[in-house]
Structure formats: structure tokens, C-alpha cells
Amino acid sequence: MNRSSSAGIILGIALAAVASSGETPAFVPGQGSPQIDSRVDALLGQMTLEEKAGQLDQLSAGELTGPGKAVTDADNLIKRGLLGSLLNVTTASETNGYQKEVMEGSRLHIPILFGLDVIHGFRTIFPIPLGLSSSWDAELVEQTARRAAVESSSQGVRWTFSPMVDIARDARWGRITEGAGEDPFLGSMLARAYVRGYQGASLADPAAIAACAKHFVGYGAAEGGREYNTTEISVRTLRGVYLPPFKAAVDEGVATLMSAFNSLNGVPSSANPFTLTQVLKNEWGFEGFVVSDWTSIREVMLHGIADDEATAARKAILAGVDMDMQSSVYEPYLPGLVRAGSVPLARLDDAVRRVLRVKFALGLFDRPYVADPGAANPAGDPTSRALARRAAEESFVLLENSEVGGAPLLPLSPAPGRRIALIGPLADSAGDMLGSWSCEGRAGDVVTLRQALEERARRDGLVLGVARGTDISGSDEAGFPEAVKAARDADVVVLALGENRHSSGEASARANIDLPGNQERLLEQVVSTGKPVVLVLFSGRPLAISWASQHVPAILMAWFPGVEAGPALVRTLFGDCSPEGRLTVSVPRAIGQVPIYYNCLNTGRPRVDPIGLGSAKPDPYYITGYIDEKNTPLYPFGSGRGYTSFSYSPTRVGADAISARELNAGRARLAVSADIANTGAREGTETVQLYIRLRGTSVARPVRELKGFQRVKLAPGESRRVDFSLGRDELSFWNIDMKDVAEAGSLYVWVAPDCTQGTSARVSITD
Ligand code: NOJ
Secondary structure (H helix, E strand, O other): OOOOHHHHHHHHHHHHHHHHHOOOOOOOOOOOOHHHHHHHHHHHOOOOHHHHHHHOEEEEOOOEOOOOOEHHHHHHHHHOOOOOEEEOOOOHHHHHHHHHHHHHHOOOOOOOEEEEOOOOOOOOOOOOHHHHHOOOOHHHHHHHHHHHHHHHHOOOOOEEOOOEOOOOOOOOOHHHHHOOOOOHHHHHHHHHHHHHHHHOOOOOOOOOOEOEEEEEOOHHHOHHHOOOOOEOOOHHHHHHHHOHHHHHHHHOOOOEEEEOOOEEOOEEHHHOHHHHHHHHHHHOOOOOEEEEOOOOOOOHHHHOOOOOHHHHHHHHHHHOOOEEEOOOOHHHHHHHHHHOOOOOHHHHHHHHHHHHHHHHHOOOOOOOOOOOOOOOOOOOOHHHHHHHHHHHHHHOEEEEEOEEOOEEOOOOOOOOOOEEEEEOOOOOOOHHHHOOOOOOOOHHHOOOHHHHHHHHHHHHOOEEEEEOOOOOOOOOOOOHHHHHHHHHOOOEEEEEEEOOHHHOOOOOOOOOOOOOOOHHHHHHHHHOOOOOEEEEEEOOOOOOOHHHHHHOOEEEEOOOOOOOHHHHHHHHHOOOOOOOOOOOOOEOOOHHHOOOOOOOOOOOOOOOOOOOOOOOOOOOOOOOOOOOOOOOOOEOOOOOEOOOOEEEOOOEEOOOEEEHHHHHOOOOOEEEEEEEEEOOOOOEEEEEEEEEEEEOOOOOOOOOEEEEEEEEEEOOOOEEEEEEEEOHHHHOEEOOOOOEEOOOEEEEEEEEOOOOOOOEEEEEEEO
């Protein structure tokens, strides 16, 4: 998004007003701020080479603060003004304490910037980001990020290492849990929402925190889904799939980015001048700073492009990494490298300028301390709990809901006397509900499914039987008989299975993405009782659940829902609210299908052409596929059920033809619409999705690409026209000449409930 010139004028007026009032103006990357820049320049002019290098040093305030360094070294560095940032400090008394050391003890009194992994909440823990993305609700995501910012800033933590905007097409990769799934369009929308939520209207607001889009770039394409592994991504796929969410974050004004661990096409991402300098800083005009991921500068030695620490530091800074997280190579080596002429002073100054600019923008120089460190931590505030519950409810994806006795199994009837068996190791596992990266979240803040169901049972006179059955990763079947008996004694079974919270996240790749331990056996035994089963799945990634999909009437994907897990689930199960989530990742049938993603290329030998052109080869054998499994996922991108049903009219377009030249000039747009009707008996929210396919272009384009979505709430019988518009941004792509343009060809558009459905309309794109 290019900011309009009128916005620039308004900003100019605002800056003038702020300047005259003497306050720190907002940090607006891409537009600069003369007031901040002049303060930065004045400070830079006083700094020694050592102090400059120190500003680029970040250490963890953990037990050890980097290879060979202890806490006392950090204190020592702080007093000498040689440490720009600390991570992993979480309380106001600690942040104030460190800040006092630097503000009172160091020569130039440059405040420390405190960073932390505030990923899906600080104290109030919301659903994991993959779950949040399933809401397709950017406004909700923004609100959760805002809440996280309010809570973390109250402790002096003004910088979060979030959002993770890595595209993930492989459920083996544990960090799929931290992102928005497989789609660059949705990922871009949510990247912007996170940035808006964290940073607010102005970083100068004491309750705003700087965001950090990570991991730049391609980390999600780790070969084999293996954590920290090599990536090979063509430049076209990089620009078309992996970079767009970062670009969106930059356009939204994100203050920082994090360079990734992975090597990309042979170049470690923390020493990659193409991505960090050419694309990010030169092409996109990013004015914030880049922090390395944890020790990733040092790791370039292990990647094999540096033989010693000084070379690692030199390659990283020259490539464009501004701050060194935990490698401890910038602070000791950069002054010497500059003196030796191996690193231009201008580059060092540029990096320091970027860091100082963010510190000034945050108002840290004017307000370095948390004013009231004794103020109560806002956890438990009813509005934040209500937000956590709403977020959890919107994140659930109903994968199956077959009829049992003539009606869909869900929602459950709360008729008094109804006997419910609650079985499974995740029914009462408070800590697991927090998911990976739970920051200051506490298991004690969580209301579990069991707790919430017990309360509901008391209220409504339901008869609840509870059995654990097995452990999450257990092999012992001793608990099976009790679980089977509980099922037999019940009218309906709620079975809470899945992963533990540490099975996904960093360093948690899995070669098998099935139910851990003997949970599948427990599932089979409970199902064999013949009682209707609602399977509630807790997980940080899609699981391969083919057997369950065929034998269990109702399956609800709950992800890791956060502190309000139980109340949100109980309300959903009993129909106080409807599941509204839609998958943002394809759920594979079998591990051998991954990476699997909907926006793939057709190949020259497709099994079924998605727009009805048939297979190029009538021979069913020599076509793309497996001899032992389908090509399609078990549950496709965009899918999910609710408690009502919707119908879609055919897709309508505003014109039969549109000119590529006009599109490229930004003068043409194509209107697309459809009528959506609620054909069921309950109110419901439908996520209406707009997909395109381009044919006849200079390079092959995906079989479908998401280019719009809207959440539409409809009463029973209500119908609404939903309008979309396609322009240059939606119809351009990196063509054969590596130009991002719209080309002549055929355009197919679908307004559809998921990536597999809908009727297409065709439009010619003329020259
Ligand atoms: C490593 C992770 O990859 C990154 O996402 C995180 O922000 C840093 N550690 C800091 O904890």
C-alpha cells in the first residue's frame, strides 16, 4: 500500500504541531521524521565506535547472556553504554532496574529497548496464531495484539518478536503453529492486523510496542519440514509467496524485522544482501531495523560462509542485519572492522541510526521507565478474558458434523439428565491450552474443558462422567477400560485428544503428524462402543486424522485455545455460539503428501483440471499423483462447517474483458459479486472467499489464488450480495521477465466457501 500524498500532508501538519509542543512524533517508516532524525544525528555525532557497536548488541537477560558471557558482563556492558537491547526481561521492576543502570551509569544515557516473544498474548493468552488465523478476522487479530501490547508495555517491554509471517506449507514444521498458514494473501492481511494492533496509531503512545515481522525469509520452506533446515526457493516463488506478508508488514509501518536461521538458495538469511538490503531496504524503503534471530550471525560459521567471528560479523552487517541477537560478535568486532576499513563507517552509522530511530519513536528517551511498576498486572480483567473467549470461539474449525439419529451431532442438547462422558488426556490439561510461547501466561489462568463442562453440567443438570484414558504420549493402556466404561454409560462422548503444547513451536518438527502415543487406539476403542463421539482436537498443527474422519461423526479442531479454552468450547459444543473458523492450512490425508497447499501449479498431467478442462491425459495411470493415496487434502484450505448452511449464487463479474495496460496503470478494476443466502435454521457467519486463476500467461499460475474474503453474518433465510474488486495488486504476478505486472490472458474468478467449490466466471484480459 502506498501512502497517499494527502496522508503525507496530514502527517506533515501533525509533525509540525508535535514539534512545537516538544513531544516525540510518531515513527512512520517510509516517511521519515525530521524531528527524530535530527535528534538521532545529534546523538550519533557524540558516539564512539565502541558505543555505536554496543547499540547494535542485544543479549538475553537469562542466566547466561550469550556465548561466554554472564549476567555480570551484561551489567558491565550496560554501564559502559555498550548494550542496546535486552531480551527476556518481563517485569517492570527488572526493566526499570536495567534502565536505571544505563540512564544513570552510562555516558550518553541511551535507553535500553526491551524485547520479548509476546506471540499470542503477554499474560492473557489468546489462541495460538494458527488458531487465530482460522478466524479470518483481521479486526479480532488486531484487538488481541492491542491487548498484548497494553499488558507487555505495562512492564516496560516495548518490543515484541511478532508477528511471525512465514508462509508454511508443511505441517511437519513445528512453527506452523506461529503463523497464519499457507496463503500469502490472508497472511498479508493478518500481518497488517498484528502490526496495527501492536504499534497502534503511534509508537509514541506508552501502550504501543514495536512489532517485528519474522523470520526474513523463507524459514517456513525448511526441507522435509525439519527445523532450521535448508531452503531452496525460486526467486519467483520467493517474491510471489514468501515475501508478500513481509511487504505488507513493512507497508503497515512495522518497526523491525528479524533475519531467519535458514539458508536460502545457499545464502544464510542472516547474511543475505539480496533479501536484507536489495529487497527490504532498497526496493521497499524499510527504515526500521533488522535484528538477527538468536545467535544466527554466529551460525553463519556453521553454515560455512565464515571461518571466524569477525567474518561472521562483517558479512551480517554488510548484508543488512542491524542488531545482533545473542551472538556477541558485533560489540567486540565492529569497531575494529570499521577501523580496518572492512566495514564502511556509513554502514555502521546507518544501522545505529535505525536502532536509535525506533528508540526515539517509542519515546524511550523521554520516558525510559515504567511510571508505576507497582500497578496491578491487568491479567484477569473481564474485558481481556471476554476477548480471549471470543478469539477462541472464532478460531475453532468444525471439520465433521454428521447426522446421528436424524440430526447433526453438534450442537449437543443440554437436556437435563443427559449423560456425557468426557474422555482424554487433554480434557483437563491447563498448561497445554496455552500452546507454545506462552510468555507470562500461567496454567492457573486457564479454565479447562473439564472445569467448564462440570460447571455447565451443574447448571443444566447434565450427568458427567470423566476418564483420562491415557497420557498424551503414553503407551500404557491401563486407563482404557475405565474410558470405555464411561463411554458405554453415556449418551454422548466428548473426546479430548491431540498434541501437548511442546509438540509444536520452535524445535518441534515431527516426522509423523498423527495423534501421539496410543491416543488413536483409545479413539478406536471409544468409537467401537457405538456411542456418538465428538472429537475435540488440540494441536499446534494439522494432524493426519484419516481414520477419525471416516469413523467419528463430529470433529472440532480447537488448536490451543488459550486461557478461555473451556468456556469457549462448552459454548460451542452446546450451540451458544457457532464454530466459524475456516482452515488456513490444508490438512493432509497422509504424511507423504506434505508439503501440500491449495495454490499449487496444475502440472501438465493433472488428475482433474480444477476449471473443468479435464485431464490432459485420458490414461489414468500417467498422471500426477500417488499410486496409494489421493492428491487432495483431507480437508482443504478455506473449509470449515458451522451450525447452519449457506448457498452461493453463480459468480458475477462486472465486465467480460479488461485491459492489462489499464490494470497496470492502476486505472482499471473488475467488480466481482455473488449472493450468499443462509439456508439453515440458525444465524451464522460465513467466510466468503474470492479466488482467481490466470491462464495464457507467460508463466504458469496456481490453480487457484485467494484474492479477497469477507465475513458475513446472516440470519436464517437472509441473503446478501457480497462485492469484491480486483485490480492491479490482485492480478499482477512476477512474470517471465521477473516483472510484477498483469498480463493478457484468461481470468477465472470464483466466489466460494472454500478453495475447492464455487462456479467460475471467465474474463478476458486483453493487451
Ligand atoms: C528464536 C526464535 O526463532 C525467534 O522466533 C525468537 O523470537 C527468538 N528465538 C527470541 O526468543
